[in-house]
Amino acid sequence: MMEAKLLDIGEKLFGGFGAKDQLQDDEILAGERKLGRTLPLPLRTFYKMVGKNKIVNKAHNQILAPQKLYIHNNAIVFMHENERVMFWGVRLEDLKSEDPPVQQGNDQEDVWYLDAEHLSSFLISTVCWQAALGLPFSGVGEVDDQLLSDLEKQLTNASAGIVDREVDLIGFFEKGLVVAVSKSANKMMVGTNKEKGLESFEERFDTGLDWL
Secondary structure (H helix, E strand, O other): OHHHHHHHHHHHHHOOOOHHHOOOHHHHHHHHHHHOOOOOHHHHHHHHHHOOOHHHHHOOOEEOOHHHOEEEOOEEEEEEOOOOOEEEEEEHHHOOOOOOOEEEEEOOEEEEEEEEOOHHHHHHHHHHHHHHHHOOEEEEEEOOHHHHHHHHHHOEEOOOOOOOOOOOEEEEEEOOEEEEEEOOOOEEEEEEOOOOHHHHHHHHHOOOOEEO
């Protein structure tokens, strides 16, 4: 399911993911040897499909390469927020799960907070977030229940089938357009590779955006 979602997102937003976007098995294994741990399958799948794509890995938050992964407070940290105030990881005790939960930490506390029930859904949503900020034209706006419903009806929900309904970050997409919604913040990031894509989005969904 995760592989199919990534392929669909890649085709619609990037013209397809290919060899230039992929990390090789030996690069992933080198990271595992350094950690002394086997990575969860969703993270290995992510690296094998899009581990070298610059937008997906570095447009806003920083997804760490396998050899830069590290263990902090009994969890493997795999992503930093762009200013490194927050970071995300998988607890060592959860590695036995095929699709473990994702924890969020910060540089002010030595504790973890549950962010997503499943790593696969977290990574898919993260790809949408990164794309929304990394495509040529981006904007930010507010989301209410009606707009969220309209997005559900008119765009493909990247999380459908692999994400818990209670997850905070949800991605929607179609050819040339991606929307990443934070339900808790009532905010959305919109990205497009079309010159008039943001204007078209505003008209289509009867909403306003602050263009970035």
